[in-house]
Amino acid sequence: xxxxxxxxxxxxxxxxxxxxxxxxxxxxxxxxxxxxxxxxxxxxxxxxxxxxxxxxxxxxxxxxxxxxxxxxxxxxxxxxxxxxxxxxxxxxxxxxxxxxxxxxxxxxxxxxxxxxxxxxxxxxxxxxxxxxxxxxxxxxxxxxxxxxxxxxxxxxxxxxxxxxxxxxxxxxxxxxxxxxxxxxxxxxxxxxxxxxxxxxxxxxxxxxxxx
Amino acid sequence: xxxxxxxxxxxxxxxxxxxxxxxxxxxxxxxxxxxxxxxxxxxxxxxxxxxxxxxxxxxxxxxxxxxxxxxxxxxxxxxxxxxxxxxxxxxxxxxxxxxxxxxxxxxxxxxxxxxxxxxxxxxxxxxxxxxxxxxxxxxxxxxxxxxxxxxxxxxxxxxxxxxxxxxxxxxxxxxxxxxxxxxxxxxxxxxxxxxxxxxxxxxxxxxxxxx
DNA sequence: TGAGTGATCTTTACACTGTCAAGATTTGCC
DNA sequence: GGCAAATCTTGACAGTGTAAAGATCACTCA
Numbered sequence: 001x002x003x004x005x006x007x008x009x010x011x012x013x014x015x016x017x018x019x020x021x022x023x024x025x026x027x028x029x030x031x032x033x034x035x036x037x038x039x040x041x042x043x044x045x046x047x048x049x050x051x052x053x054x055x056x057x058x059x060x061x062x063x064x065x066x067x068x069x070x071x072x073x074x075x076x077x078x079x080x081x082x083x084x085x086x087x088x089x090x091x092x093x094x095x096x097x098x099x100x101x102x103x104x105x106x107x108x109x110x111x112x113x114x115x116x117x118x119x120x121x122x123x124x125x126x127x128x129x130x131x132x133x134x135x136x137x138x139x140x141x142x143x144x145x146x147x148x149x150x151x152x153x154x155x156x157x158x159x160x161x162x163x164x165x166x167x168x169x170x171x172x173x174x175x176x177x178x179x180x181x182x183x184x185x186x187x188x189x190x191x192x193x194x195x196x197x198x199x200x201x202x203x204x205x206x207x208x209x210x211x
Numbered sequence: 212x213x214x215x216x217x218x219x220x221x222x223x224x225x226x227x228x229x230x231x232x233x234x235x236x237x238x239x240x241x242x243x244x245x246x247x248x249x250x251x252x253x254x255x256x257x258x259x260x261x262x263x264x265x266x267x268x269x270x271x272x273x274x275x276x277x278x279x280x281x282x283x284x285x286x287x288x289x290x291x292x293x294x295x296x297x298x299x300x301x302x303x304x305x306x307x308x309x310x311x312x313x314x315x316x317x318x319x320x321x322x323x324x325x326x327x328x329x330x331x332x333x334x335x336x337x338x339x340x341x342x343x344x345x346x347x348x349x350x351x352x353x354x355x356x357x358x359x360x361x362x363x364x365x366x367x368x369x370x371x372x373x374x375x376x377x378x379x380x381x382x383x384x385x386x387x388x389x390x391x392x393x394x395x396x397x398x399x400x401x402x403x404x405x406x407x408x409x410x411x412x413x414x415x416x417x418x419x420x421x422x
Numbered sequence: 423t424g425a426g427t428g429a430t431c432t433t434t435a436c437a438c439t440g441t442c443a444a445g446a447t448t449t450g451c452c
Numbered sequence: 453g454g455c456a457a458a459t460c461t462t463g464a465c466a467g468t469g470t471a472a473a474g475a476t477c478a479c480t481c482a
Contacts, residue, residue: 019430035331041469051432053470058430062469115331120246120323123391139393166381166411169388173380176387180334182350183376200377230459252440262461264441269459273440425482432475439468446461452454 020058022048027069028113035112036119041065063121067128073110073117074134080106081141092149097201099142100171104197107175108190114179118172142168167201174200231269233259238280239324246323247330252276274332278339284321284328285345291317292352303360308412310353311382315408318386319401325390329383353379385411 026047030039041062042052059065084102088095107114116122117135125132146164174197178187186192237258241250252273253263270276295313299306318325327333328346336343357375385408389398397403 037332040467042467052468053433054431056470111334112331118387118391120326120330121248123322125392135393162410162413165385165388165394166413169384169411170377170381171384172387173382173384174376176329176383177376177380180329181336182346199373200380202373202377251438253438263439264462265460267441423482425480427480428478430475430477432473434471434473436471437469440466442463442465444462444464446459448459449457451456 019048019050019054023055023058023065024068024072027065028072031069031112031116032110033112036066036116039066039069064128066116066119066121067125067131069113070117070119070122071128071131071134073113074131074138076110077103077106077114077117078134078138078141081138085141085145092145096142096145096149096167097198099145100167100201101194101197103142103171104175104178105190105194108178108188108193111179111188114175139164139168170201171197230259230261230265234266234269234276235279235283238276239283242280242323242327243321244323247277247327250277250280275339277327277330277332278336278342280324281328281330281333282339282342282345284324285342285349287321288314288317288325288328289345289349289352292349296352296356303356307353307356307360307378308409310356311378311412312405312408314353314382315386315389316401316405319389319399319404322390322399325386350375350379381412382408 023044026044027039030043030047039062041055044065045052045055048054055065059068081099081102084098084105085095088098122128122131125135143160143164146167147160150160150163177183178193178196181187183196187196234255237255238250240258241254252266255276256263256266259265266276270279292310292313295309295316296306299309333342336346354371354375357378358371361371361374388394389404389407392398394407398407
């Protein structure tokens with residue numbers, strides 16, 4: 001009768017039932033709605049109806065919780081990119097561009113989460129393998145597209161790396177500029193951001209063409 | 212005999228002597244050396260050898276102090292960009308590129324400060340006119356260079372805006388990727404970052420050429 | 423089966439934070 | 453010279469992260 005059911009892998013455990021998952025979801029909720037500053041260990045514990053020290057049995061400290069949230073963010077972003085790329089039936093370069101647009105749109109749709117993913121305390125990702133993996137995996141998607149789209153041209157071997165990093169940098173910068181309101185208040189709207197990202201990726205796109 | 216001297220404009224005041232300036236400097240110091248998380252109102256007050264409430268007579272709250280630090284960051288970054296552009300004797304497009312490189316180098320040399328400048332709580336710059344101005348001013352420098360370098364070609368009037376934003380986005384993304392260690396540990400080194408930024412701006416540079 | 427062991431959760435406690443409220447001191451101005 | 457405003461201090465409070473120690477449960481293996 002409790003909110004617990006059988007679950008072969010990570011059995012919901014004994015007491016509460018998959019507290020870790022509940023905590024991450026609660027933290028995600030707070031972050032998305034109110035931002036990182038509003039996230040406290042104790043409020044998350046309260047949301048999960050558990051004592052304020054319970055979370056410490058699943059996360060070493062607050063940073064670890066935030067890292068878990070950030071990792072979830074990277075996974076979701078990667079999914080969003082994959083989906084959008086899959087929907088594109090044009091050439092590889094167009095697909096690469098689509099992945100970048102998905103990146104910007106994701107940021108505009110989840111500004112607070114996006115910021116957590118690139119917050120100061122997440123800079124030392126090495127402390128959190130799960131986060132490291134999730135972030136690398138998102139970048140790898142982009143990197144893969146660049147490699148494929150470069151496959152024909154026998155360029156400098158470092159060229160692919162440089163282009164993928166440039167592409168990533170461009171869309172990352174666009175995302176930040178949008179959610180920071182530096183471009184204008186309208187950039188908060190995902191539809192606007194989408195069109196904007198499409199245009200703004202044009203120069204790099206053309207630059208790649210030349211090579 | 213106190214460390215106070217005449218000063219027509221912002222007289223160092225009575226008691227302590229330009230406490231505001233001292234507080235900002237102390238805060239800058241903490242941020243640069245230990246990051247935003249280590250910055251507390253009380254520790255800044257201690258550093259300035261005043262009571263823990265004294266800062267509140269110069270900053271409405273902690274956010275206001277952080278905003279002042281961020282504004283100082285934007286001013287320094289703009290200076291760094293101006294300097295580097297001034298040292299460049301080549302054409303306008305090269306100067307634009309130099310400003311971008313200066314942007315990235317500044318970020319790598321001042322990672323913690325750079326992150327504060329783009330931290331979540333600084334997203335509502337509108338609350339802090341000084342910060343707003345400093346940030347806009349830095350962007351205006353870049354924007355001006357783009358406009359000049361586009362002057363010859365009678366393009367779409369929006370084209371300039373788009374290119375300047377793209378250019379800004381690119382270098383901003385490069386900066387973040389560098390200081391987040393996503394590119395590699397060597398990207399922490401200003402010299403490496405400089406070379407890297409030079410190369411990475413190539414594609415956009417070429418893209419602009421085509422138009 | 424049943425005792426023990428480790429995982430999970432709770433309670434208590436502490437140092438520290440941001441900030442409110444009220445008072446003390448100093449400064450510049452009329 | 454005195455007054456009002458600016459500046460600084462003291463004290464207090466709720467809320468935070470987390471260390472320490474104890475309670476409770478679930479599963480293992482005899």
